[in-house]
Amino acid sequence: MMTQRKRIILTFPSLVIEKPITYHLVKDFDFKVNILRAKIVSGEEGRLLFEVEADEDDFERGLDFLRSEGVEVTPLSKEIRLNEKACTHCGACTAVCGSGALSLDKDTWYLSFDVDKCVACELCVDACPLGLLSVHF
Ligand code: SF4
Ligand code: SF4
The missing domain is CATH 3.30.70.260 (ACT domain)
Structure with a gap:
């Protein structure tokens, strides 16, 4: 089995x-x-x-x-990926992420992406001015 x-x-x-x-x-x-x-x-x-x-x-x-x-x-067959290298840590994506997957680290102010919390709602994809978040199937 x-x-x-x-x-x-x-x-x-x-x-x-x-x-x-x-x-x-x-x-x-x-x-x-x-x-x-x-x-x-x-x-x-x-x-x-x-x-x-x-x-x-x-x-x-x-x-x-x-x-x-x-x-x-x-x-949940979709996965959201972040192009970390190009991220400016502006935080725009964190404002739309209701699940808390995207957040700014309170010590470093760097973006943190916790994949386990992501529910693949895709709201962050349009929120990033640099287009660094994308959907993969
Ligand atoms: S897809 Fe939704 S839950 Fe996942 S990181 Fe983006 S805004 Fe957050
Ligand atoms: S909106 Fe884009 S550039 Fe800004 S923190 Fe999120 S991923 Fe990085």
């Missing part, structure tokens, strides 16, 4: 947020779940960026379970 490791974005409608979805993924489908980022606004939609590891069959069954519960499943 092949084990799969993937990053997926789960979007929960408000009715589903209170349900113990993660508990079922771990207990019923043997998922190893690492929540990289969670944004849940009370009474509204919630988003989770997951890194999951599971056997191939369990993986598909787990995703079917999520969809049957009304959760939208989006594989």
Whole structure:
């Protein structure tokens, strides 16, 4: 049996947020779940960026379970890359990065890019005046 490791974005409608979805993924489908980022606004939609590891069959069954519960499943197949050498550390990209992946180091004021926090929303791509952030599939 092949084990799969993937990053997926789960979007929960408000009715589903209170349900113990993660508990079922771990207990019923043997998922190893690492929540990289969670944004849940009370009474509204919630988003989770997951890194999951599971056997191939369990993986598909787990995703079917999520969809049957009304959760939208989006594989994170995009990657944002930064051309660090040309960066002037102006910070313009950090203003649009809601996940906190892009930030200015408070000691050095240099740009720091934490790939694990990136949810590939692409907002930073247009925000950089030098075009240093790009999307790769
Ligand atoms: S794609 Fe979105 S989350 Fe990722 S670094 Fe850019 S603004 Fe931040
Ligand atoms: S906007 Fe561009 S130049 Fe400015 S800090 Fe971000 S990546 Fe660097």
